[in-house]
Amino acid sequence: MTGPLVTADELLARPEEVAPGLLGCWLVSDRPEGTTAVRLTEVEAYSGTGDDPAAHSHRGPTPRAAVMFGPPGRLYVYFSYGMHWCANVVTGPEGVGSAVLLRAGEVVVGEELARERRPSSSVRDLARGPARLTAALGIGPDDRGADLLDPASPVRLHHGDPPSGVTAGPRVGITHAADLPWRFAETGHPTVSAFRAGVRRRRPGAGQDGAP
DNA sequence: GATATGATCACCT
DNA sequence: GGTGATCATATCG
Numbered sequence: 001m002t003g004p005l006v007t008a009d010e011l012l013a014r015p016e017e018v019a020p021g022l023l024g025c026w027l028v029s030d031r032p033e034g035t036t037a038v039r040l041t042e043v044e045a046y047s048g049t050g051d052d053p054a055a056h057s058h059r060g061p062t063p064r065a066a067v068m069f070g071p072p073g074r075l076y077v078y079f080s081y082g083m084h085w086c087a088n089v090v091t092g093p094e095g096v097g098s099a100v101l102l103r104a105g106e107v108v109v110g111e112e113l114a115r116e117r118r119p120s121s122s123v124r125d126l127a128r129g130p131a132r133l134t135a136a137l138g139i140g141p142d143d144r145g146a147d148l149l150d151p152a153s154p155v156r157l158h159h160g161d162p163p164s165g166v167t168a169g170p171r172v173g174i175t176h177a178a179d180l181p182w183r184f185a186e187t188g189h190p191t192v193s194a195f196r197a198g199v200r201r202r203r204p205g206a207g208q209d210g211a212p
Numbered sequence: 213g214a215t216a217t218g219a220t221c222a223c224c225t
Numbered sequence: 226g227g228t229g230a231t232c233a234t235a236t237c238g
Contacts, residue, residue: 044219054219056234064234081220082231088219101219120222131220173219 002026002037003159005149011072011091015045015098018091020168020184022100026108026160027087027148029137034113036137038105038127039160041189044171045182046088048097053176057097068097073149073157077134077141084131085140089148089157103172103183104128106191107136108160128191163187 006025011018020043028037046055048068056078057068067076068090076088076099088099105127107114114126114136127133134140139155148157165187170178185192 046219056219059235062235078219079233081218082233084220086219103219129221171219175218 002028005151006073006157006159008072008149011089012093013091014049015047015091015100016180016182019043019045019100019182020166022089022102022157023166023184023186024160024162026158027102027105027133027137028109028156028158029139030154030156031138033138034110036110036114037108038133038137039108040102040105041163041191042104042183042185044101044103044184045091046099046101047182048092048099052180054171054174054178055097055099057099061097065097067145068099069095070145073147075139075143075146075148075155077139077144079141080131085134086130087134087139087143101130102133103130104185104191105133106189113138124190163189 022040022043025040026037027040046052048055048057052058056065061069064078067074070090071094072091074090076090077085080086086101088101090099092098107126117138118126118135127136143155146155147153148155163186167185167187168181169183170181171183
């Protein structure tokens with residue numbers, strides 16, 4: 001079913017180089033109530049090398065971001081907007097503070113269980129979006145710092161079918177360094193939220209733009 | 213000690 | 226396509 005575990009060596013490059021390689025990998029979640037897994041279809045890179053003001057690690061190893069400075073392959077989980085949990089894979093050598101945010105995936109194992117966790121969600125939306133992905137897999141604060149490369153860990157990262165194509169674009173929802181094309185997605189996959197080709201603001205005097 | 217803000221989602225029009 | 230929900234974290238006084 002699943003491919004071999006991802007190894008630390010594969011995560012040592014810069015996050016924007018590692019990120020596209022995570023597309024198609026499986027994030028597996030073994031729980032008492034059953035196993036769920038998603039095949040990753042959308043990720044974003046956050047660099048701890050000091051050139052990325054949008055990274056949580058940008059202001060140093062604060063208590064929240066401490067896991068980002070740990071060894072590669074750890075799970076960095078953070079709480080967002082007062083209600084959501086989002087998950088990242090730590091990349092790069094220990095001490096750097098880089099990570100890749102897992103933005104979306106398709107549920108490939110345990111669809112029934114994922115639907116129980118997200119009752120009013122269509123199949124396509126089960127793990128579409130970073131907070132939905134963690135909800136579908138049952139990932140939460142207890143998984144902070146989990147070793148995704150350890151075969152004994154309940155949450156693991158395995159190789160899977162590589163994407164048919166990769167599309168890069170700007171990251172979503174951030175206010176700093178929004179121009180860096182560090183968001184990567186499997187081209188045309190239905191679980192990938194639409195690239196906002198035209199988040200262009202209305203300019204005075206600008207007319208309607210064309211069809212999508 | 214207080215407050216502004218956010219790597220979002222769901223539901224409204 | 227706009228906005229309310231809701232709180233940990235960071236930063237300021």
